[in-house]
Amino acid sequence: MNPGLLAWTALPLYLAGLLKRRFLFAGCLAQAAYLLARGIMLGRIPLIGPHDTLIFLAASLVGFSAFFHASSERGKMFRVSLGAMAALFTVVAMLARPFEGPLPPVLRTYWFELHVGLSFFSYALFGIGAVLGIIYLGQREAALEKSQYRAILSGYLLFSLAMIAGGVWAYLAWGTYWLWTPKELWTSILWLYYSLYLHLRLRPGWYGKKAAIAGAIGFVVVLFTYLGVGLLMKSSHTF
Amino acid sequence: MGFPKNKKALWEILISQGLAVWLLGLEIAILLLGSVVMAKNVSVSGAMSGWIPLSIWLTRGPFALTWWMWTAIFLLALLAINTVCCSTESVRRKKGGLLPLLAPQIIHIGFLLILIAHLVSSLGASKLTGQLPEGALARLPSGLDLFLDKVETGARPNAEVELLSRGNVLKRGVLAPNHPVFFRGYGFYLQDLKMDPFPAAFIEVSREPGAPWALFGAILFTAGTILLVLLKSKQE
Structure with missing residues (x-):
């Protein structure tokens, strides 16, 4: 077949x-x-x-x-x-x-595979978080917003692990765990954005509607980091 | 005895989540602007891609291109102060159980260690790249000699090297892509190989003193996040 x-x-x-x-x-x-x-x-x-x-x-x-x-x-x-x-x-x-x-020889390592696999798993969880947040805005069921938080927190964990795997790979391949390219900058922006979301949700008045919107917007940042940076900015990453 | 009123007010600001939120938001905005500056100035972006340490790029680069990084570092410094104060206050107040109290603090310590790693690397990192013909010796700034014994191309490209001091072999190793050799704080990396007109290897000698800090910080950050995920999955 x-x-x-x-x-x-x-x-x-x-x-x-x-x-x-x-x-x-x-x-x-x-x-x-x-x-x-x-x-x-x-x-x-x-x-x-x-x-x-x-x-x-x-x-x-x-x-x-x-x-x-x-x-x-x-x-x-x-x-x-x-x-x-x-x-x-x-x-x-x-x-x-x-x-x-x-x-290319530099990509033939488990660290690269782990880095990319975990990144996309985290993107998927952020996507699920966005969907749950948008549905919450229409239906206002607290369980949906809580599920959104769970999805984003799990995605944040996997995304952090992906960054660690990427850092180890970069260190073994190029002698540095961090490269200041637009892709890495956007990776930082994405990580900081979800850090912001996780802190915002703890603030009085942010639990619920505002958190749901912030969680949904995060997926726009994900899509830009994944596709937009590659299309609009020169970087060593070409995913 | 307590804090004088103005000191107490300052402390309240420094421990506040509101400050963290503002700083994170501003940091995101600055990095976003920085990514545009970098994308418009590819030569700058290239120099930043690990070719030179951050501190040298910052101090020697034109301010019109580096301002955003200076601002980002300033905001990160404030965020680090906010993180330390917030964690100190949380531990002092001891609200909730032990694990819910510990998880965010472990994450915060991991985050601070990663920031320290970047600081240490930006000040002490070095990189040296050069072509070494097979059978040749190169004197490194540290006083060590690097000898290229043999190069092999094909399916598994590699280079056999020796590190010597005053003619005595201190370490033998095989360099291959993603397989550097480490010795006394330096990493030896195979960048490329060629056989024409003579067999030679392009070798990079790199020093990244922040790497152990970054790894330890990352492990703590992950451990704290895993703990938080487990706790929240029960709570939520």
Whole structure:
């Protein structure tokens, strides 16, 4: 079976997921199988370039959503929003050309794989946080805002771990754990933004609506750090 | 006996979360502006990408390009003071259980250690890059000699090196991408290899004194965050 077909299969599954949640997970499995097949074919972790990373992000979004199960009306909104996001990321991923070449020697290390994998897991959790925050703004159920906080705090942990893995990798590859490129600056901005969110939420009057908005805006910073910096600013990172 | 009134007011400001929020917000704004300055001045960005220590870039670079970093450092210094004061006050008040009290303080200590790491590195980091032909010896500023014994290209490019002092071999090692050799605070990195017109290696000798601080800080920061996630998952 052509692995590319598996990647495309995820799209109708995500669209069907707008109606039934189980299709979302079927789409996630299809993309996981695609990435696995691609990894075996290439002999490396397939996480280079927008094609691979967007598929990884779409699958992670849906995969992590299993931990934020919600039933009833708010569950429907959650499912529809995630399905639409995953489908959109999949379409953009399929339009991007996959990177088939071998990895440059400096990228052949578990630290790089850990750095990229954890980064996208954290982006997915921040995305889930944004979705939950937006739904909260419409429905005002405290449980949604609490779930948003849980998603963002977990994403913050994984993002911090990703930065540590990146620092160790940079130290072993270039002799320094930090490079002052626009990508690293935006990584700092993203990390500081969610640090700000976590502090804001502790402030009187910020719990609830304002925190939900701040958490949702965070995903805009995520998307700019991930895609915008690469497109608009020169950097050593090209994800 | 307590603080005089104005000192107490200053203390209240220094321990406040409100100050942390403002400083974080301003830091984000400054770094955002800095990223635009860096993107518009690629040569500056290149020099900042680890080629020279931060302190040298800051003191020798034109202020029109470095102002944002000076401002960012100033704000981080205030944030560090705020973090120390906030943690001190939290421990003094001892509200809540032991673990909920400890988790944010562990994160704060990790954060402060990472800031110290950047400070130490920006003052004491050094980098030296050069081409060394196979069979040649290079004298390093530290007084050590670096000898390139053998280079190998192909699937696993590497360079065999020896570090010597007055003709005595102190350390032997194999340099490969992502596999440096460390000796007396210096890291020896293989940047590139070539076989024409003669076999040679491009080797970087780097000193990053903040690295252990950064690693220790990062471990503490992560440990504190994991603890916080566990506690909050129970609470929320």
